Amino acid sequence: MKNLPNKAKYTTLGIVGIIALLVIWSFIEPRILNIENETATIPNLPNSWSGQQIAQLTDFQIGLWGDNRGTARRSIAKIVEAKPAIALISGDFLYHPGSNIESEIETTIDIIRPLVDAGIPTYAVLGNHDYGMSSRKAQPSTEQAEKLEIALEKAGIQVLENETVKLELPNSNEPLYLVGVGSLWASRDNVKQSLNTIDNNSPRIVMMHNPDTFEQFPANSAPLAVAGHTHGGQVRIPGFPQWSWLRFTQKDKVYADGWAKGFGTSGNQLYVNPGIGMSIAPIRLFCPPELTFFTLEG
Template identity: 30%
Template sequence: MDRRTFLKSAVAAGVVGPVVGASYGLYEAGAVVVERPEVVVPRLPAAFDGLRVAFLADIHHGPYVDLDHVTAVVRTTLALQPDVVVLGGDYSTREARYIGPCFEVLTGLKAPLGVFGVLGNHDYWHGIAESHAGFRSSRIMELTNAGVWLERGSHRLRLAGVDDLWCGKTHLESALGDAHADDACVVVSHNPDFAEKLRDDRVGLILSGHTHGGQLYVPGFGAPIVPSRYGQKYLKGLVQAPATQVYVSRGLGTVTAPMRFRSPPELTLLTLRSA
């Protein structure tokens, strides 16, 4: 290869490379992956062994995430036939006008044991009143510092939720209610940093989102930006916190830029197992 040909090739690569990279990032942002982790939950009754929990976090309907994407997520969730559906917060981005339409689509979610959700920081930033109204209109049960008992025969499992760590006021005691030391408890917290200072032995598992898996992930380096005080620790997947375990979803939408790299959007179908 002569010098002129080399320079032409270098210029072409300099132009085409970023375009291809951006195109891939846009593609990956819409390519939802269904993750199917199995998680052992302490004290989980045998009656709940095999419970299938669909966990949807960080939908972020807005300029970058249209309603077709949200609708596809709902259809995929229904096809998975979960026993219960849990929403992890951050339903919209940028403006309050996106909140109502998102919840209207989410009304299509159904599960034998119910559909539940918590709030995230973007729900506060872009319209907390509209977010509360979205829960009411969709008949999705909001678990802001509250909880419910899921029952199978004479056995029960506590599903609880706490307020957003950044913008709300978390109150775990209210969420756990009358749960005893021998009860199995699953807590939903939008922000996984909540787990770092938790010291309640009743909590066997926390479900979180918020970090988007970094949204952009560089193998061998990690994610350049992680919205957590603890660096890469709560980036994604099953993480051991000081007193419990946390499953961190990569989320379904995007913020800041409508792209992902090596961190595809995630719809999680957890299977809970008794010890």
């Protein structure tokens, strides 16, 4: 009984030490890039596209204090090294565009430019933060988003909003289609419009920012869909991705890290990338940044 006060003291010190280590690690983990390799099946995929790689990045959040631009640059370098058929960036390039938007856009373009210089076709959609929306109730800043879109297009990045583009490999006329949907929070999403230029049997990849858009797709219209937005929860309990910081502070439906099982209509598959950047604070805990490569198969 005499040792009880000492035991309590050591227990308290141990708990404080563990918390301190977790806090320190949460600032280190964003600098550790996780590379995921996935296989994706697309019906009616042309033979020339079978075995081709598609790279996906999302959520740079440039402009957040202590943002993760170093990891963003490393992820771009990894894509250039891998030389995939195309690269996809699914929104939230900026954190909260404001008075420093020109500088933040310049940094963003500087990070992405190596993809264009390497001749890798690169496509993007915009996210809620690109419209200055940190919540769904915020008023979208269309003017700021347009500045970003113009700069991206000028740099050679094609920005899609509710439209479909034809993808073709060199020395092949067998097309694969890319469907890009606008920002859900900014009320710029129109799934019906994005699909109206391709027939039902056309092989396609779908890109959106917010995974909640995915449930709007009719059955068998999005065999491979990619999204971002959730940061994988950003701070979470190991082994329980559904128990995360963002899970309890946002009202979005999807908080998947990877394949969102049981969501959407039949014949559709959604992959949610945890992204590179962060919201509110520049920390990640048990949720490292991710670059995803998809190998296509028919």
